[in-house]
Amino acid sequence: GQGRGRGGKEDSKEWVPVTKLGRLVRDGKIRTLEEIYLYSLPIKEFEIIDFFLARSLKDEVLKIMPVQKQTRAGQRTRFKAFVAIGDSNGHIGLGVKCSKEVATAIRGAIILAKLSVVPVRRGYWGNKIGKPHTVPCKVYGKCGSVLVHLIPAPRGTGIVSAPVPKKLLQMAGIEDCCTMTRGSTTTLGNFAKATYAAIAKTYAFLTPDLWKDLPLSKTPYQEYADFLEKTGKTGQRIIEL
Numbered sequence: 001g002q003g004r005g006r007g008g009k010e011d012s013k014e015w016v017p018v019t020k021l022g023r024l025v026r027d028g029k030i031r032t033l034e035e036i037y038l039y040s041l042p043i044k045e046f047e048i049i050d051f052f053l054a055r056s057l058k059d060e061v062l063k064i065m066p067v068q069k070q071t072r073a074g075q076r077t078r079f080k081a082f083v084a085i086g087d088s089n090g091h092i093g094l095g096v097k098c099s100k101e102v103a104t105a106i107r108g109a110i111i112l113a114k115l116s117v118v119p120v121r122r123g124y125w126g127n128k129i130g131k132p133h134t135v136p137c138k139v140y141g142k143c144g145s146v147l148v149h150l151i152p153a154p155r156g157t158g159i160v161s162a163p164v165p166k167k168l169l170q171m172a173g174i175e176d177c178c179t180m181t182r183g184s185t186t187t188l189g190n191f192a193k194a195t196y197a198a199i200a201k202t203y204a205f206l207t208p209d210l211w212k213d214l215p216l217s218k219t220p221y222q223e224y225a226d227f228l229e230k231t232g233k234t235g236q237r238i239i240e241l
Contacts, residue, residue: 015047020221020228025051027231029224033091037119039219046114049093053117056087059110060167063188064102082189083109084196085117086171093117094168094196096189120172121202125154133175137205141197144190145183148198153178164188165195172199 017023022045024030033052036043043049049057062082068075079102086092095113099105123136134152141148148165153176159166161179169177185191221228 015051017045017047019044021045022048023228023231024220024224027227029227030220033117034119035220041220043115043117046111049114049117053087053091056089057085057091057114058087058171059083059085059113060171061106061109062164062167062192064105067098079105080189081105081109082192083113084168084171084192085110085113086168087173088171089173090120090122091117092120092168092172092196092199094192096193116196118200119203120174120199122174123152123207125152125176130155134177135174135199135202136207137202139198139201139205141194141199141201143193143197144187146185146187146190146194147182148191148194149180150195150198151178151180152176162191164191168192168195168199174199 015022015026017026021030021036021041021043025048030036033049036048060083062084064079064081066077067080068077070076078098078100080096080098081102083095083097083106084092085095093113093116095109095111095116097105097108097112099108121136122132123134124132125134133155135150137152139150150165150169153160155176157176157178159169159174159177159179161169161177162181162185164185165179165181181191181194183190
């Protein structure tokens, strides 16, 4: 028995994409998330992230807090959930959702976190020996009054930070990093958002090794225009006779 009608049923459903990108992913035209990031294509379906990262993706509820709104009938209480998601190998997402029930808020926050997954660039502190282990350069993120600086650290240092950024950096796959913060870091939501913004900026900083001229190529939408036209709006596979 599934118990109270939950579990088991959702997984058995076949994913029917509703966007062009979803159709390309499901039919194997796009093989990696990096192809999507290369052309800055917006991800509107969380199943796309599940398709590529389902096995390695882990989520963690950072905080659940009650929020109130004053109405004529009194106060209306809802629950706000902050969820971080990552594969510890260069991908991180953060989701915030408010709902009447805790479970619904967490579920919604996980979906939003998947939709906000960004690539994380890693680098070295000194000599380029072994795998990249720290942030490639000094980066910062801001949200509200909270300012978070991420500073590269030598191998073996570990993550020198408060618990919230430490959790996010670990989920992003960064092994060594020093942090510096300013502002009201007790506001966990802003603290997490500022850290997420700083991690996302690792790919916004163009170092000289990224100055190469790359040949212009067609976007997946242009390359597979005929395929998208054949499959139609429904996203169903059409078998040619």
